[in-house]
Amino acid sequence: MPKRVRSRRRAKRAHPVSSTLEAVARAARVSSATVSRFFNSPDLLSSRTAERVRTAVQKIGYVPNLVAGALASSRSRLIAATIPTVSQSIFASTIQALTDSLADEGYSVMLGLTGAADENVQRQLQSIIGRRPDGIILTGTMLDPASRKQLRATGIPTIETWDLPKDPIDLVVGFSHEAVGSAIAQRALALGRRRALIVSATGTRALARRDSFARTMLAGGAHEPVVATFAGPTTYGRARRAVAMQLDDRQQRIDLIVCTSDWGAHGVLDELRQRGIGVPDDIAVIGFGDLEFAADLTPSLTTVKIDGAVMGKHAARFLMQRARNQKIEQPLVDIGFSLIVRESG
Amino acid sequence: MPKRVRSRRRAKRAHPVSSTLEAVARAARVSSATVSRFFNSPDLLSSRTAERVRTAVQKIGYVPNLVAGALASSRSRLIAATIPTVSQSIFASTIQALTDSLADEGYSVMLGLTGAADENVQRQLQSIIGRRPDGIILTGTMLDPASRKQLRATGIPTIETWDLPKDPIDLVVGFSHEAVGSAIAQRALALGRRRALIVSATGTRALARRDSFARTMLAGGAHEPVVATFAGPTTYGRARRAVAMQLDDRQQRIDLIVCTSDWGAHGVLDELRQRGIGVPDDIAVIGFGDLEFAADLTPSLTTVKIDGAVMGKHAARFLMQRARNQKIEQPLVDIGFSLIVRESG
């Protein structure tokens, strides 16, 4: 009679267990260590052994449990990325490039949507840290000092993107919004425009561009720009209505409209056209983002191009360097931007 | 002299270990089971004990390791969602709603970008299953039969969205693209339009709408629609150029342009305006999506509204029901759609 082993009953899995390393090992008549090596360091195995394992894996349809692997190895192969929103997001290309680059290395990306309101940053941060990701990508920067401190304390590689914070948490891949604002103003001044309206969202970075634009205009001898600011992203409709209101309201002439997004600029162009206002003759229009449609608009849109994909790739590279314990010489990358001059301004 | 305990050296963690349950337990002078209960079933604890644990957690700054928790409990609190792309994505609202709903329940969403090419579905599926998520959200459906089979075999709750597959993998939240195509055609016929151009992407669902539209038009006595199809999403620029080519090419008159996305319809409107073609008098235009700008265009855009957020919420509900082992009476939800009639058609 076989010895009765006391075996604890555990709750049934919510879903059927796919098989384990152990099962594959039995089928291949090797140890589970060998099966593990088959997946993680295949060149340690003789080709005969590898072949046997491969066969067993295939027969069983085994898919390694990365959760267990992460716990055992302290490497989750998970990257957490936070973006404000997925809709109409100028950050999409960064996430896309990041995801693509990392997929090749076996990493997955977990997306955290921070939303407009920053109320639940703290909770969200907990749920990110709780997953013990191998890296954290922030869009913009995390402003709450307590959160910054906690992040730094975890030691998880953290990359702030789309900005150049003065006191970085860790790594940075971004560009200067101040420089963008001032570049736009310089273009405006070169065109001889002195009466600007700037249509801006209230995000930190949009405001940085707005203020720098205004400063440079003033310094260049232009009038103080009129400002139309509203909460939330600069959408086609919001910008269009904001401009309509301004044009209805004001007696003062305007010869330039700067928008904190191409979507907004698009709405502005349509509003101006409907009012029979010539672009750029009466009013020049400059956007931000160089989105897909910018070149195809009538008139084509002068705007600022940000290479979001390049940011994503730099971020992925940083992460891989950290994963390999390589020293990072230059922990801050400024990818710059380019002013794309087209018909509208 | 203390007994020398043989302790195995393990590789150093890539990043500093945040503290463990055990450390909190020591600080609070309770067992680690109690600390675990503090987080997972707080009402099992006396308020005195809970208070002591709370203090210790705070002092230490402890954040539970969800990876270890997932392994021990077989519940990852992770939901995997796949979408073709994050840029210009009509699916964004679904993901947003899904993420928001699930965050409240402590779930995180892992995003898989499938891209246009379906080459690496298999690899992607492995990396999803490997994480042992508590649910999988597919945008559209997974076409590869082997993948469908594997998915079903895992027993992980799987939700196909944005479509109504005939032979679902598991759960479904979507609507009928055939019905959309035919509803658009009915509107066109009611307007007396008989010579349609349809600008379509090559995605499965866009094609389903396109074909159903064509069928209904024919059945209604209209001419066979002219078709302009191109790979990739229907962007402003692509649709605009496609229409420009058609209008240059053809002698035959067209009195309606149907677009598989509002972005495309937007491009079409601009192209028609530039050519001095009246909308809807000369040519009516109908889009798809009812995106943010549709109502604000000039003329405002007639289009089909899909409530992506409702889909996301249904999906979240399904997932929670499965998590609680509740029976799901109706595993397929058709959320329908609405034709929004505005000026353009």
Next chain:
DNA sequence: CTGAAAGCGCTTACAG
């Protein structure tokens, strides 16, 4: 209400 302890499915330092 609380604790001791087995077990989740892997990885990897050690030893051969």
Next chain:
DNA sequence: CTGAAAGCGCTTACAG
């Protein structure tokens, strides 16, 4: 090149 076994940090059935 391969295996035995400790350990990753939790959860939870059992026993009180």
